[in-house]
Amino acid sequence: MKTPCQQRDLNISRWLDGELEPDTAAELEIHVEGCPDCRAAVAERRELRQRWDLPAPLLSTSADRDLIVDASQRQALLKRQREIDAHGVFTELNRLFQRPLFFNLATAFGVLVAVLLALDLQNQLSDPSGTGNWQKSVPVYSQVEYESVQAGKKLSILDNDEMPMGY
Amino acid sequence: MDAFGILVERHHSRVINLAFRLTGDAELARDIAQDCFLKLHRAAEKYRSRGRFIAYLSAITRNLALDAHRRHSRQRPVTLDHLDYYQQSGAALTGKGPETPERLLERRQSEERLQTALAQLPEDQRTVFVLSEIEQLSYGEIAVICECPEGTVASRKHNALLKLQKLLLRKGAHRR
Numbered sequence: 452m453k454t455p456c457q458q459r460d461l462n463i464s465r466w467l468d469g470e471l472e473p474d475t476a477a478e479l480e481i482h483v484e485g486c487p488d489c490r491a492a493v494a495e496r497r498e499l500r501q502r503w504d505l506p507a508p509l510l511s512t513s514a515d516r517d518l519i520v521d522a523s524q525r526q527a528l529l530k531r532q533r534e535i536d537a538h539g540v541f542t543e544l545n546r547l548f549q550r551p552l553f554f555n556l557a558t559a560f561g562v563l564v565a566v567l568l569a570l571d572l573q574n575q576l577s578d579p580s581g582t583g584n585w586q587k588s589v590p591v592y593s594q595v596e597y598e599s600v601q602a603g604k605k606l607s608i609l610d611n612d613e614m615p616m617g618y
Numbered sequence: 619m620d621a622f623g624i625l626v627e628r629h630h631s632r633v634i635n636l637a638f639r640l641t642g643d644a645e646l647a648r649d650i651a652q653d654c655f656l657k658l659h660r661a662a663e664k665y666r667s668r669g670r671f672i673a674y675l676s677a678i679t680r681n682l683a684l685d686a687h688r689r690h691s692r693q694r695p696v697t698l699d700h701l702d703y704y705q706q707s708g709a710a711l712t713g714k715g716p717e718t719p720e721r722l723l724e725r726r727q728s729e730e731r732l733q734t735a736l737a738q739l740p741e742d743q744r745t746v747f748v749l750s751e752i753e754q755l756s757y758g759e760i761a762v763i764c765e766c767p768e769g770t771v772a773s774r775k776h777n778a779l780l781k782l783q784k785l786l787l788r789k790g791a792h793r794r
Contacts, residue, residue, distance in 0.1 A: 464776045468750065470757050495783060502786050503732050503751060505725060509638050509647060511631035519630070519652050520623045523659040530660075 456488045463492055467500075622662075626655055632672070632753070633679050639748045640683040642737050646690065650682045657682070673759040680745055680763055687741070735785040743778035750775050 459479065465471045466479050483489045633654050637647035657678055658665075665674070736744055745764060749755045750771075757775075761768045 461772060461776045464779055465757075465772055468757070468775070470772070495787065496779065499779065499783055499787060500751070502728065502782075505729055505732065507631055507635040508729055508733075509631070509634045509644055511634060515634075515648060515651070516623075516626045516630050519626050519655045520620075522652065522656055523622055526656060526659060 456486060456492075459489060460492060463489065463496065467493070467496055622659060625658075629672075629675055630655070633675060636676060636679050636748065636753055637683050639733075639736060639752055640680065640745060641687055641690075642733055643690075646686055650679060650686055653682050654678050669759065669762070670755075672753070673755055673763065676749060676753055676755060676759075677763040680749070684741070684745075731786060735782050738785060739778055739781055743774045743781070746771055746774040747778035747782070 459482065462471060462475065462479055463483075466476055471479065483493055630651060634647045634651040637650035637654070638644055641647060641650070654675070658675070668674075736748070739747065742764070746760055749760045749763065750757070755763070757768045757771045760771045764771065
């Protein structure tokens with residue numbers, strides 16, 4: 452049968468680890484002050500703790516760390532490659548559309564602006580006057596049409612009895 | 619250096635030393651540390667902060683150390699000859715200036731005694747002891763890592779202390 456002090460032993464460990472409820476801790480502290488056995492137990496536990504108060508036995512070298520970072524980069528590349536092999540271009544498209552909504556909207560707006568600018572530029576190139584009537588004001592005739600039009604003008608002048616003023 | 623590189627820089631020492639305390643094998647500890655960080659890298663997208671990151675890292679290390687221990691089922695004798703700890707200048711280790719060969723020898727003996735004593739503890743007690751005393755994790759965090767109630771953590775820790783008390787101080791038997 453354990454004595455009350457032996458039963459308290461577990462609580463001493465918890466108390467030294469700061470894991471005891473405040474009320475129980477205060478009660479235990481009062482007991483330890485007046486109990487030589489428990490005082491000895493606390494002193495022993497503190498002495499024991501000094502035994503592992505040692506610097507870390509292994510040193511972390513930069514070579515070790517670089518090895519891990521390199522391996523992680525290779526691992527990421529392999530993972531990406533496996534994804535592409537498994538799903539092809541759809542994975543890449545999926546990755547693109549996994550970006551935030553704002554980013555996608557901004558991209559769509561940018562594409563729209565670029566298309567509009569391209570259309571406007573094309574219009575300016577085909578209408579250097581900037582009037583918007585360039586194509587209407589200059590009819591495009593074939594050589595035969597042009598000649599017949601010119602001939603028609605001459606005929607109309609010759610057929611006209613009333614000569615214009617100055618003739 | 620990317621975020622992962624910074625993380626490795628910050629926690630590598632802790633991980634290799636925890637693995638060493640749990641396995642008693644420096645070479646194995648370095649392998650475990652590498653596996654631990656690669657596992658972390660693979661699971662980075664799934665990581666959700668549910669407590670201290672140290673506890674999460676300790677849990678991965680502990681599981682890997684257990685697996686490694688099972689694979690190398692034959693317990694290797696504790697030898698510290700391969701530890702770079704004793705080949706480095708004391709100043710680098712303690713930050714308190716150069717140490718004498720006598721002091722380094724004393725440290726070596728203390729380390730050897732501790733590691734030998736730890737090797738004699740049952741695996742569950744050793745894990746709880748190392749996580750509590752050396753990694754300074756709370757009982758709650760250890761309970762999550764070891765998947766057991768906090769009361770079990772407290773009793774395992776207590777039993778580990780009593781055994782270490784016997785092994786390291788050669789006293790304390792009167793308390794049992």
